[in-house]
Amino acid sequence: MKVTNYVFLVGYLVGAIGNLLSQMNPDCGAALTTFVVATQLGIPPYEFIDEEDNPAGFDIALACELGKRLDFESLMIKHGNANDPRTLNEGNATIMISALNEITPLALSSQALVKYADFSFSLLFKGKNPERVTAENALGMLLADNARIGVIENSNEARILDLFMGITIINYPDVEAACKALNEDEIHALFSSSVIVNAAGIQDAELTALDDVVLPPGPIFDPYRTIGLGIAISFKCRQLYTKIKGVLNDMVEDGTYESLAIAHNVPVTFTPVDLSFSENASLEKCIPPIGCGV
Structure with a gap:
């Protein structure tokens, strides 16, 4: 809705x-x-x-x-x-x-x-989490794969992904729209807070959360850590x-x-x-x- x-x-x-x-x-x-x-x-x-x-x-x-x-x-x-x-x-x-x-x-x-x-960050995937993808390397792996990542509009997750070159960011008005896009393979993952991602995973058994995603080192990411x-x-x-x-x-x-x-x-x-x-x-x-x- x-x-x-x-x-x-x-x-x-x-x-x-x-x-x-x-x-x-x-x-x-x-x-x-x-x-x-x-x-x-x-x-x-x-x-x-x-x-x-x-x-x-x-x-x-x-x-x-x-x-x-x-x-x-x-x-x-x-x-x-x-x-x-x-x-x-x-x-x-x-x-x-x-x-x-x-x-x-x-x-x-x-x-x-x-x-x-x-606050902490998580990724939501369709089906099982991709092989070799961990909380520590997830954003780097998605960058290497030129992934399409969904975010909720007006969120800091969009600002974080803007700092990466190679990830396509797609904004959605709410979680329901983002999960629909994920199920229809329009995006590879949804990037949001751990609470929001896990709530979505509970509602849809086809979706799997990867919790506590680690932001890369560097001062440009520091404002988003705490x-x-x-x-x-x-x-x-x-x-x-x-x-x-x-x-x-x-x-x-x-x-x-x-x-x-x-x-x-x-x-x-x-x-x-x-x-x-x-x-x-x-x-x-x-x-x-x-x-x-x-």
Whole structure:
């Protein structure tokens, strides 16, 4: 299924996600306004459309819990490019959440960020993994074979492969489209995060994952070795940034973060890296205090 321009409004106490999270945190507090979250649906298990045509996944559950603890009344999920600073700067969303490892200070012009998970790369093949291909030599072997590699658009995997001469990169709007292309032999492999690749492999027994793919040595690859998934907030929204960091830390301490991660089969690790405002960031405060972008 190709997802285009979906907008969802989710009440916190309605539906399966709302019921689950209300049990974890029944005291929602005073409702303020709508929590608008921009994300790129079609990337299970992080963010996707379920069989009932509702947004689902770890990032959606995380957004629900964040919004509740920040006392928002409802949650709106906007499908689109969760890597475009204009989404925040033009007031189209309160925050952006990415499952594609692309939310970085460089990508978002040093806006406020919160890193919330660790990351590793994998390749997905049709059938068995190619002979002689290992996690250590996989990218080099594919380069030697002039392979066609699929990636999810707006992802760092595309930027990594751009550093190779000889690999043909084909972008797909979501994981489903990439797996379809792999099954139809349009590409030799899909290159994405280990969580995304393994989730796709579970859904299709004909596909096999090669985990923990090692990037080649060299400084040009260094920026991609340790970057994690993240939440982006407009650099204008200092109060919101501080509140979200505090709420995430609370979720880690009380076990909610781990429970959500386990339920959605994503890493339970949380890396509290402070990727906060640049020195030249605006000191403008949000009015109302946590209503930025709404």
